[in-house]
Amino acid sequence: MIDFGLVDAVDSESIGPPGQRTFRLRANKEANYAALWFEKEQLALLGREFSKLLAERSHHRGEPAKSIPEMGPFPANPQVEVQVARLGLDFDEKTEHIILLADDAIALEQGDTPKFRMEINREQAISTIRSIDETIAGGRPLCPLCNRVLEQNGDCIACPGSNGHLSEVALPPTGD
Numbered sequence: 143m144i145d146f147g148l149v150d151a152v153d154s155e156s157i158g159p160p161g162q163r164t165f166r167l168r169a170n171k172e173a174n175y176a177a178l179w180f181e182k183e184q185l186a187l188l189g190r191e192f193s194k195l196l197a198e199r200s201h202h203r204g205e206p207a208k209s210i211p212e213m214g215p216f217p218a219n220p221q222v223e224v225q226v227a228r229l230g231l232d233f234d235e236k237t238e239h240i241i242l243l244a245d246d247a248i249a250l251e252q253g254d255t256p257k258f259r260m261e262i263n264r265e266q267a268i269s270t271i272r273s274i275d276e277t278i279a280g281g282r283p284l285c286p287l288c289n290r291v292l293e294q295n296g297d298c299i300a301c302p303g304s305n306g307h308l309s310e311v312a313l314p315p316t317g318d
Contacts, residue, residue: 144222146171146260148239151213153273154185156280165277167270168216169260175220176258178244182278184226189274191231192267195240199233200264207268224258238264 149169156163165185167178180188197203227250230243243256262270 143255144176144258146174146176146222146258148261148263149266151211152260152262152266152270153213154189154270154277155216155273156182156277160280168213168220169262170213170216171260174222175217176222176224176260177216177220178258179223179225184229185274186278188229189271189278192240192271192274195231195233196264196267199235200238201235202238202264207265210265210269222258230256234261237261240267 146169149171152167152169154165154167156165158164163182165180165182167180167185167188169176169178224244224246226244227247228245232241232243233239234241239261241259241261244258245254245256249255249257
């Protein structure tokens, strides 16, 4: 297992044009860097889970977060890259750290201990939640009816409200 312990900085980013973007959580500990690759929906869920852990278990909920150092330059080839196949989260109430464990497909198949571990403090978690929200919002617009991502041409193929059945249907009289 690669254990970064409490990281110095963490954030999220997307790479590529809308519709073809890839998403990652970036972390660094001293001179070591890690990139955890996610699907867009997985990254969004991670942000919600961070928020949920803080809301349910932090003793400092509602308190403003202190400012934290930004990531700064991130190498093109970080020391650790994980295409996340399984993710585990825990919260240490004593230190107020979120503990993140990540497996890639190979580690998951082999039943090994998690491939990667890191801890983030409360302030880093709050900052990462914001970073994830900004990263996700930087893509294609969402359908106003179902909140799913619109296709390049502006259509929402999976939306039940935009499949040509939006017109009102006249109901037969009830016979009263």
